[in-house]
Amino acid sequence: MRTGRRAGIALFAVGAVVAALLLAAxxxxxxxxxxxxxxxxxxxxxxxxxxxxxAVADGPLAGYAVKNVDNESVSKGLSGxxxxxxxxxxxxALFGGIGFVVRRRMNAPSASRPVGAPx
Amino acid sequence: xxxxxxxIDGSTSxxxxxxxxxxxAVCLKKAADTMQEKQVAxxxxxxxxxxxxxxxxxxxxxxxxxxxxxxxLAAVLVGPWVGALCVxxxxxxxxxxxxxxxxxxxxxxxxxxxxxxxxxxxxxFRLLRxxxxxxxxxxxxxxxxxxxxxxxxxxxxFTAEYAIGGTGGVSVTTVFGAMVGVHTLIGIGEGIITAxxxxxxxxxxxxxVYGASDLRRELEVRPALVATSGGMR
Numbered sequence: 402m403r404t405g406r407r408a409g410i411a412l413f414a415v416g417a418v419v420a421a422l423l424l425a426a427x428x429x430x431x432x433x434x435x436x437x438x439x440x441x442x443x444x445x446x447x448x449x450x451x452x453x454x455x456a457v458a459d460g461p462l463a464g465y466a467v468k469n470v471d472n473e474s475v476s477k478g479l480s481g482x483x484x485x486x487x488x489x490x491x492x493x494a495l496f497g498g499i500g501f502v503v504r505r506r507m508n509a510p511s512a513s514r515p516v517g518a519p520x
Numbered sequence: 521x522x523x524x525x526x527x528i529d530g531s532t533s534x535x536x537x538x539x540x541x542x543x544x545a546v547c548l549k550k551a552a553d554t555m556q557e558k559q560v561a562x563x564x565x566x567x568x569x570x571x572x573x574x575x576x577x578x579x580x581x582x583x584x585x586x587x588x589x590x591x592x593l594a595a596v597l598v599g600p601w602v603g604a605l606c607v608x609x610x611x612x613x614x615x616x617x618x619x620x621x622x623x624x625x626x627x628x629x630x631x632x633x634x635x636x637x638x639x640x641x642x643x644x645f646r647l648l649r650x651x652x653x654x655x656x657x658x659x660x661x662x663x664x665x666x667x668x669x670x671x672x673x674x675x676x677x678f679t680a681e682y683a684i685g686g687t688g689g690v691s692v693t694t695v696f697g698a699m700v701g702v703h704t705l706i707g708i709g710e711g712i713i714t715a716x717x718x719x720x721x722x723x724x725x726x727x728x729v730y731g732a733s734d735l736r737r738e739l740e741v742r743p744a745l746v747a748t749s750g751g752m753r
Contacts, residue, residue: 413725413728417568417569418565420569421565421569421573422572424573424575425572429575429576432577432578433577433578433579434585435584435585436584436585437521437577437587437706438521438584438586438699439521439522439675439699441584442698442699443688446694446695446698448686448687448688451527451687451688455525455619455621455623456525457615457616457617460617460618462617463618464620465575465620477575480618481572481575484571484575484617484618485572487613488568488571488609488610489568491567491613492567492568495605496602499548499551499560500555500557502552503552503555506552
């Protein structure tokens with residue numbers, strides 16, 4: 402086990418993103434395509450017919466497939482890469498926004514929080 | 521475990537939407553109160569990683585698959601409040617872009633797979649930490665067991681929702697037995713993936729594991745005293 406040396410945060414971030422992209426692009430095509438636990442229960446017990454198509458079922462990435470890409474593996478892998486990118490964008494906006502609010506509050510002169518107090 | 525539109529009736533789905541919105545609002549407030557600078561980037565990474573791993577359905581019992589939910593993984597890495605937000609982001613993207621999980625069912629799915637797993641699962645994690653050794657190994661084991669149990673908790677939440685507003689007329693006891701049974705198996709997969717991932721992050725950047733921050737605080741006080749035994753861990 403490694404001791405002492407910590408990976409830099411940038412290196413860690415790149416590693417995490419690369420891992421997510423590799424999994425989404427190259428491993429997801431090999432994932433099981435059997436129904437998941439809930440869908441299997443619905444099929445076995447007979448309430449799967451109540452499912453309705455999603456309003457976005459015709460979207461360009463619906464069902465983890467890229468529209469007009471015929472090769473199933475390529476289609477799924479590409480949709481996964483797009484999904485990782487979209488998730489990073491949405492999460493970046495949300496958590497970046499929270500971080501912005503937090504930073505502004507900490508920089509603002511505050512009566513309730515003495516300077517140097519742990520945030 | 522993404523619920524499509526239709527499994528649960530409209531009024532129950534809408535009520536779950538209100539509960540989910542309230543839960544997310546509490547998480548946002550708590551996140552804004554407690555979030556640290558380094559957690560901003562970490563939360564984005566956790567969200568993206570969970571999206572990717574959720575695509576990797578693994579086979580369980582005959583003709584059935586399961587995939588990571590990620591609530592406990594997120595909660596152990598960035599804390600329960602931010603963690604619940606990470607999974608909510610993933611569910612939001614999945615419902616709106618990938619048609620995975622219904623749009624009217626998004627509230628149900630956020631309750632089951634973000635709030636119940638991240639908040640409920642993290643509570644289980646903390647309880648396990650009380651009885652397990654105060655080491656990285658203890659954190660890894662607690663993460664795995666809590667991850668596994670969180671899937672069962674989520675399946676119980678679905679059963680409760682089906683009891684309130686389920687369609688298709690199947691008896692609640694039938695749904696209960698089937699859901700808990702299969703999700704116990706899926707929970708084993710969740711536990712393994714959660715434990716492995718937490719273990720890897722603990723090995724590379726232990727300071728980025730929120731659920732182990734109590735261990736770090738002790739270690740930070742000690743290094744000067746135990747400098748000669750630095751090769752121990």
